[in-house]
Amino acid sequence: MAAFPDIEKIRYEGPESRNPLAFRWYNEAEEVEGKTMKEHLRFSVVYWHTFRGTGSDPFGAATMVRPWDDGSDSVENAQNRVRAAFELIEKLGAPYYAFHDRDVAPEGATLAETNKNLDAVAKVLKEEQERTGVKLLWGTANLFSNPRYMHGAATSCNADAFAFAASQVKKCLEVTKELGGVNYVFWGGREGYQNLYNTDMKRELDHLGRFLHMAVDYAKEIGFTGQFLIEPKPKEPTKHQYDSDAAACLNFLRAYDLLDHFKLNLETNHATLAGHEMMHELEYAGMQGALGSIDANTGDLLLGWDTDQFPTNFYLTAQSMSVILKYGGLAPGGVNFDAKLRRESFEPVDLFHAHIGGMDAFARGLKIAAAMRKDGALDDFVKQRYASWDGGIGKEVESGKADFNTLEKYMLDKGEIAPNQSGRQEMLENIVNWYL
Ligand code: XLS
Ligand code: NI
Ligand code: NI
Secondary structure, X not given: OOOOOOOOXXXXXXXXXXXXXXXXXXXXXXXXOOEEHHHHHXXXXXXXXHHHOOOOEOOEOXXXXXXXXXXXXXXXXXXXXXXXXXXXXXXXXXXXXXXXXXXXXOOXXXXXXXXXXXXXXXXXXXXXXXXXXXXXXXXXXXXXXXXXXXXXXXXXXXXXHHHHHHHHHHHHHHHHHXXXXXXXXXXXXXXXEOOHHHOOHHHHHHHHHHHHXXXXXXXXXXXXXXXXXXXXOOOOOOOEEOOXXXXXXXXXXXXXOOOOXXXXXXEHHHHHHOOXXXXXXXXXXXXXXXXXXXXXXXXXXXXXXXOOEXXXXXXXXXXXXXXHXXXXXXXXXXXXXXXXXXXXXXXXXXXXXXXXXHHHHHHHHHHHHHHHHHHOHHHHHHHHHOHHHOOHHHHHHHOOOOOXXXXXXXXXXXXXXXXXXXXXXHHXXXXXXXXX
16 A cells, blocks of 8 residues: 555656646756766655654654554564655655664564564565665664663663674664665764763773774674764764764774774754854865765754754755865765654655755755856865965975974065955855855
């Protein structure tokens, strides 16, 4: 039985279309900078929000009661849900999906039973992947929901929690490999702390480093070749999350000699929670060769938590895509909609509206970014702004020829610096608006 019987495959109808169940910008075969939109954007649907989100919040119960879900925790129900999920993903024309082990299959009474449940659901995931051609962008282990992880997983004070988490990641890596996953994500859910009075931070970080090395070793052992990604996020659920932003993650990876094995999965709402724009996080990762993938969503300026809304703002997507294009794209990563419906949007069709909006926003952002890059208005300005480094004293500094003595001599002779020039921020902001 179809989960979405009234909805047909979503088609591209162009910017003039007034059909809310059609794409106005996402035309998967359209080429931009020599690649199709499908190749650039590599859209992915998340299993957790889209198929396990219920709309419950601390003030009220579930609002999203799905007709295909019997509400039980049975393996059979989990398998049926997979079929509904793939119907949606296929009708959207998204080439990828992503999951946590615990979203797709119920936890059993023992680890062995839990693993068995996961295998039973993975079998249906594989069938559906083969039936539809939809692929797995990434798998990840949920190391934060179960109360056993109250103090963290790899950074728990309880060594058994570390061992359990390791077993869970081991299994999840095997399943991700079996399903042909092209990445594997580590989001440090409860890897952080609330208070230093009870926390040995150095010891916890050493353990996290060990844990990730073990994961690297195990991937090698089983021949999993997908890209490993760390997903930064500050202050939620713990006050001090260890992976708080791109810079903190890269410093950690460097300190524990893991830089060669990991890139970053950057999420828009996490960037803003960290006090950064998404563009900053993308640029920071990109310049260090660590731009892996993105969790595409948006926050709400008036609310201070991870509201995980679908992105609809062309300005934001154009900014993101301009940095992504600059660093040569995301592959094998993608644009993963780690986003959820508002509690009031409880009907199945809302899942389509949300994804259509997100996909169109990124397609439009891609076109805007490509148009700006073609004209080179910003690039030329930036290049010209740093022209003093292309020759003379600037070049001597950059090439390592100058030192404090030569610089002092240069300045004593010259007396004062060359006049500064305007940064022209307002003009540049206006130029960006030409393209919107
Ligand atoms: C939570 C994170 C999470 C990761 C995957 O805030 O975004 O959903 O993407 O564990
Ligand atoms: Ni995320
Ligand atoms: Ni998030």
